Amino acid sequence: xxxxxxxxxxxxxxxxxxYGLVFTIVLTIVSTVVGIAVGTAGAAARTFGPGWLGRIxxxxxxxxxxxxxxVQLFFIFFGLPAxxxxxxxxxxxxxxxxxxxxxxxTEIIRAGIEAVPKGHIExxxxxxxxxxxxxxxxxxxxxxxxxxxxxxxxxxxxxxGSAVVSQISAEDLTYAANYIASRNFRNFEVYLxxxxxxxxxxMLTRSLLRALGRVIFxxx
Amino acid sequence: xxxxSIRDVRKSFGPNEVLKGVSLDIAKGDAVAIxxxxxxGKSTLLRCINGLETYQSGSIVADGIEVxxxxxxxxxxxxxxxxxxxxxxxxxxLTAAENVMLAPTVVNKVSKAEARATAAEVLAKVGLxxxxxxxxxxxSGGQQQRVAIARSxxxxxKVLLCDEITSALDPELVNEVLRVVEQLAREGMTxxxxxxxxxxxxxxxxxxxxxxxxxxxxxxxxxEVFAAPRTPELQQxxxxxx
Numbered sequence: 001x002x003x004x005x006x007x008x009x010x011x012x013x014x015x016x017x018x019y020g021l022v023f024t025i026v027l028t029i030v031s032t033v034v035g036i037a038v039g040t041a042g043a044a045a046r047t048f049g050p051g052w053l054g055r056i057x058x059x060x061x062x063x064x065x066x067x068x069x070x071v072q073l074f075f076i077f078f079g080l081p082a083x084x085x086x087x088x089x090x091x092x093x094x095x096x097x098x099x100x101x102x103x104x105x106t107e108i109i110r111a112g113i114e115a116v117p118k119g120h121i122e123x124x125x126x127x128x129x130x131x132x133x134x135x136x137x138x139x140x141x142x143x144x145x146x147x148x149x150x151x152x153x154x155x156x157x158x159x160x161g162s163a164v165v166s167q168i169s170a171e172d173l174t175y176a177a178n179y180i181a182s183r184n185f186r187n188f189e190v191y192l193x194x195x196x197x198x199x200x201x202x203m204l205t206r207s208l209l210r211a212l213g214r215v216i217f218x219x220x
Numbered sequence: 221x222x223x224x225s226i227r228d229v230r231k232s233f234g235p236n237e238v239l240k241g242v243s244l245d246i247a248k249g250d251a252v253a254i255x256x257x258x259x260x261g262k263s264t265l266l267r268c269i270n271g272l273e274t275y276q277s278g279s280i281v282a283d284g285i286e287v288x289x290x291x292x293x294x295x296x297x298x299x300x301x302x303x304x305x306x307x308x309x310x311x312x313x314l315t316a317a318e319n320v321m322l323a324p325t326v327v328n329k330v331s332k333a334e335a336r337a338t339a340a341e342v343l344a345k346v347g348l349x350x351x352x353x354x355x356x357x358x359x360s361g362g363q364q365q366r367v368a369i370a371r372s373x374x375x376x377x378k379v380l381l382c383d384e385i386t387s388a389l390d391p392e393l394v395n396e397v398l399r400v401v402e403q404l405a406r407e408g409m410t411x412x413x414x415x416x417x418x419x420x421x422x423x424x425x426x427x428x429x430x431x432x433x434x435x436x437x438x439x440x441x442x443x444e445v446f447a448a449p450r451t452p453e454l455q456q457x458x459x460x461x462x
Contacts, residue, residue, distance in 0.1 A: 122272055123309035123368075127323035127375060128298040137326060141313045 020176030031097035039105025064103030112143030302372030362393030
């Protein structure tokens, strides 16, 4: 073992790393926000919507949850052009992330909705509120409160899983690492650094989400 | 002309017929106490009146609105027919005042300020003025149930359905809830109560209904019915619980 660490060789590529880091962060934030919106709509459709819509959502959820993310990504980026839908690497990466998190969060949020006591829904209906008003004002708040920890974990999983988008040359943090390693061959240093960056990012996200949860759900 | 008119209502859950032709007329200002063994269909009947359950045949008309299947204007019906439940069902993420304000702001589109004034008024009526900003978890069962009553009253219903509203309470908390209901009855609110509180049914009710095997088995003025039950089933029931 006489390997000599040379982190200095990474310095010329700081802007590549920074771009990758920002890309990963933005990718995570956007897919979290849009993905949870999709998940909320999906969960609402499965629990409060008409049966046919619920079944369509169920098929979507099962399709995504039972196939590898990288295959979903490749299908969107390499497969869809056959149907005339040609997407840029960046668009394909965002779309795949949203579709993936949308499916998982549909299941998580649905579990939260189903955990709300039926009596609360009946109480809302008895007050002349419509199904959708009950969902919005009574059910969702309680549901999100219950499943917030599970959803937070899923966001971290998706953030770490986003490394896969480097495989279609979307320019995230892992893509930056691959790019640098292929030029200066300092694989050890660059992947160590990037691993640390993901670790830090995950820990930071976790504490941010926890703090956010305390603010949103402060009332008991 | 009765405020709630129930005609030969039949209702089954699968092969199990729970209501076997129930007919009942409730006039404005009545306080109807429905008693009977568990499984006799009391709660199901109550839930049919505000459309939480559907029924297979017969008819229910409440405040001029026919409660019948998919075409019923449930929103309009429920603006006039309030309901209080055994399990309180307060919304845990909202304070007492917010629980009361929710339906008026969402359904009737009144302003927050106006809704808060109404909440203050109805919460005062149930004796909880000082608990407006408390969360349900900070209230006793009796207080929670009184908030639930106030929440229904805020919609100014013509009829209030009460489904065993003291059954989930500790014995020492029952009276504070019954006093509120008694006051409502005195003020002329039309009440339909499924209850196991026999003394309350006798003293406060203007009409007593004994349900047995999915039918109205006996009905009449509470004091007379309790003093001299005509049917052996009611005699036995009163003997057991009275």
